[in-house]
Amino acid sequence: MPGLEDLYREIILDHYRTPRNRGELPVPPARHAEGHNPLCGDEITVYLDVDGDGDDAIVSDVKVSGQGCSISQSSASMMSAAVKGKSVGEVRGLVRRFKSMMSIDTDGAEQADADISLGDLEALQGVVKFPVRIKCATLAWNTLTEALASSDPD
Numbered sequence: 001m002p003g004l005e006d007l008y009r010e011i012i013l014d015h016y017r018t019p020r021n022r023g024e025l026p027v028p029p030a031r032h033a034e035g036h037n038p039l040c041g042d043e044i045t046v047y048l049d050v051d052g053d054g055d056d057a058i059v060s061d062v063k064v065s066g067q068g069c070s071i072s073q074s075s076a077s078m079m080s081a082a083v084k085g086k087s088v089g090e091v092r093g094l095v096r097r098f099k100s101m102m103s104i105d106t107d108g109a110e111q112a113d114a115d116i117s118l119g120d121l122e123a124l125q126g127v128v129k130f131p132v133r134i135k136c137a138t139l140a141w142n143t144l145t146e147a148l149a150s151s152d153p154d
């Protein structure tokens, strides 16, 4: 019977080999941001279509392009699948929840967001044991946050 670590490795490799929401969106109207992790050479560009204003706006479409290691690219694929169709408020909660899983201090948000389900993203929790890879796993999420803010009327 395969252990949890084998299952997690399978999920990560599946997203790496078959990335979800791969591509680009026309800018504008899409928001976008580019992220780099010079330590590993990872590059990710996140494109977002956001309908509405403020935290109730809906992320109606998301695309990701870029290249890099399996952790960075699978995290980007999982991120894209997790945020598509969610409200901006929900997406921000997911970002905080993911970062707290990665042991990045988010000002005590861990408790408030403890009920947010991470689904496949839990497969990345083993990365915490390898501090140099945490930047690989969080690159897509930092880039997502930048893309959200890139043309926010607020």
Ligand code: ZN
Binding pocket: 037, 040, 041, 042, 068, 069, 070, 071, 072, 136
């Ligand atoms: Zn990397």
